[in-house]
Amino acid sequence: MIIKSQITTELEHILPKKNILSSVEECYVYSQDGTNDITSDTLPDVVVFPETIEEVQAVMKFANSHKIPVVARGAGTNLVGACIPKKGGIVINFTKMDNILEINKTNMTAKVQAGVVVGKLQEAVSKMGLFFPPDPSNLKVSTIGGAVAQSAGGPKTFKYGTTKDYILGLKVVLADGTLLKTGTNTIKNATGYHLEQLFIGSEGTLGIVVEATLKLIPKPETTRVVMAYFDTVENATNSVTNMIDKNICPSTIDFMNKNTLQTVEKFYPCGLLTNKESALIIEVDGFEISMDTQIARLETVLRLSGASEVIISHTKEEQEKLWTARRSSFGATAKLKPDVVTNDMIVPRENISKLVSGINEICQKYGLIISIVGHIGDGNIHPQIALDLNNETEVKAYEQAKKEFYKLTLELGGTLSAEHGIGLEKKDFLKNAVQPEALEYMKKIKKIFDPNNILNPDKIFDMN
Ligand SMILES: Cc1cc2nc3c(=O)[nH]c(=O)nc-3n(C[C@H](O)[C@H](O)[C@H](O)COP(=O)(O)OP(=O)(O)OC[C@H]3O[C@@H](n4cnc5c(N)ncnc54)[C@H](O)[C@@H]3O)c2cc1C
Structure with missing residues (x-):
């Protein structure tokens, strides 16, 4: 076996x-990622920062020949332990x-290297009147490579979809160093298997x-934000169906429950109504000339759906204030206890x-x-969830x-992850969420691409 100094x-x-x-x-520093409740005592042997595709190929060729585990890393912000190098x-x-x-x-396409930060790409295309909608909330740091590997989504999924x-x-670059070029640079493609989609959500x-x-x-000309308060969660949920009934397609429909409203208001006071059961933050986009009509229709639907208060932003500052309330929820919850997950x-x-x-x-029970x-x-x-990760009972x-x-979630017809992935965090539960035959095929695919199991081993599922 090759030792660290030789590597x-x-x-x-x-x-x-x-x-x-x-x-x-x-x-x-590289033994952990953004996941608070998973830590590892194993350090990587070495961290490399390639500047070219050829360097990545050479690293993989070397790692494969010695069966050395390799973990790709973007900003390290994933929340499921997906780039913790458990095996060094x-x-x-x-x-x-x-x-x-x-x-x-003209083609409405961009070519980027894997380490491009999502927010930087959004800014660059925006200057040219174009739009890249996938927007994980931490887009100021997270990378395209990470977004592809985690199948990242974000608030704009309702109208625009996710990274995939x-x-x-x-x-x-494959495990043995081969460079695979898959997909095209055209908007449509029906030319064989979509191998590129296999890598989306594959977590490296x-x-x-x-x-x-x-x-x-094309970039929408403008956006407007509305906040609607409801006395029940059901009314808030039903309002989405009512919006669709009236041909309203917001770019975002985000939710905060009562406890979130109270926690945000406690630590970052911004005038939220803390006696309401839930609030929706709804963003609509499109031509400036359409905004008043969209907002008027939306307000009618929200009120008919039972909204007891509807706040409409008129300026960019007001819009930002509403979004800041939503974005502050994680930080505010973190202030309730030493840790937050x-x-x-x-x-x-x-x-x-x-x-x-x-x-x-469930949370009340525990x-x-x-x-x-x-x-x-x-x-x-x-x-x-606010808790103390050093308190065994709470953990x-x-x-x-x-x-x-x-x-x-599974009983309600859902699935384990929408956008954060499986990583180490949920791999023990994967067998409950996917058909056994499907899991077997995932393992067969992994074996084809990575026969020595060196690529981010132990993530998503175990190979034994
Ligand atoms: C505050 C906060 C808010 C978040 N909000 C959202 C959200 O709204 N929506 C959402 O979907 N996620 C969200 N996330 C989760 C996370 O940010 C996303 O999963 C993000 O896309 C990860 O990008 P990254 O560059 O940090 O990837 P990393 O964490 O570095 O890596 C993630 C995975 O991708 C693999 N990987 C990285 N680069 C490559 C590559 N070049 N080739 C192959 N594999 C690679 C890694 O091995 C790992 O398995 C949030 C996280 C935080 C901390």
């Missing part, structure tokens, strides 16, 4: 020394492959994405009220403090509660 020496023949980290202190090995960090290679206005809907083609277990060709759409479940929208009330009941936010238009919620209570969250 470093070999890698120094592939990359410049300045792009290799191997001290304990440096490697420690090499971490490939993509922060030095962060170039936007091309934005083609915007991938036209990928360049992927099938190949290393080095470049992506993305679909862009978040989760991600999705059910068909018709069952979202049952999911919200069921999760509240004495857990919870605030619930989510993308209610999609049926996707994020319970945020055990959360572990038990999680099992019941997942059971309930």
Whole structure:
């Protein structure tokens, strides 16, 4: 077996020394990711920062020949332990492959390296009148490689879909160093299997994405935000169906429950109505000239659906204030206890009220403090739980509660993750969510792409 110092020496023949980290202190930083409740004592042996596709290929060729585990890493912000290098090995960090290679206005496409930050891409295409809708809330740091690998979504999924809907083609370095070019740079493609889609949500277990060709759409001229308060969660949920009935298609329909409203108001006072059971933040977009009509129709539907208060933004500042309330919910919940953990479940929208009330009941049973936010238009919620991760009783209570969250989600016809992925966090539950035959095929696919099981081993499912 090759030892750490030999790995470093070999890698120094592939990359410049300045792009290799191997001290304990440096490697420690890359032994964790954005997941609060999963830690690892195992450090990577070495962290490399390639600048070219050829360097990634050479690293993979070397790692494969010695069966060294390899974990790709973007910003490390995933919430399921997906880039924790449990078996050590090499971490490939993509922060030095962060170039936007091309934005083609006529074709409405962009070519980017894997380390491009999603928010930077959005800004760049926006200057050309174009729009890349996938918008994980941490888009200011998260990367395209991470978004592809986690099948990231975000608030705008209701109208625009998730990352998977915007991938036209990928360049992927396979476990043995082969460069696979899959997909096209055309908007439509019916030319054989869509191999590029296989890598979406694969969490770096099938190949290393080095470049992506993305679909862009025309940028909506303007946006407007409305906040609606309801006295029941059911009324809030039903209002979505009523909006669709009236041909209203908001870009975002986000949800906050009573506890969230109270917690945000406690720590970041912004005039939220804390006696209401729930609030929706609804964003509409389109031509400026259509805004008053859209907002008037939306307000009518919301009031007919039982909204007891409707706040309409008239300026960008007012709009930002409403969004800030929603975005502050995680930070506010974190102030209730030393730690906060978040989760991600999705059910068909018709069952979202049952999911919200069921999760509240489970947390009550286990004495857990919870605030619930989510993308209610999609049926996707994020319970945020304040707890002390050093308190064994609280950790055990959360572990038990999680099992019941997942059971309930599956009973309601939903699935384990909408946008955060499986990683280490949910892999034990995967067998409950996918058909055994489907799981077997996933393992067969993994074997084809990565026969030595070196690519992000132990994530999503175990290979034994
Ligand atoms: C505050 C906060 C808010 C969030 N909000 C959202 C949200 O609204 N919607 C949402 O969907 N997610 C959200 N997330 C989760 C997370 O940000 C996303 O999953 C994000 O897309 C991860 O990007 P990253 O660059 O940090 O990836 P990382 O965490 O670095 O990596 C994630 C996975 O991708 C793999 N990977 C990374 N780069 C590559 C590559 N080049 N090739 C192959 N595999 C690769 C890694 O091995 C790992 O398995 C949020 C996270 C935080 C902390």
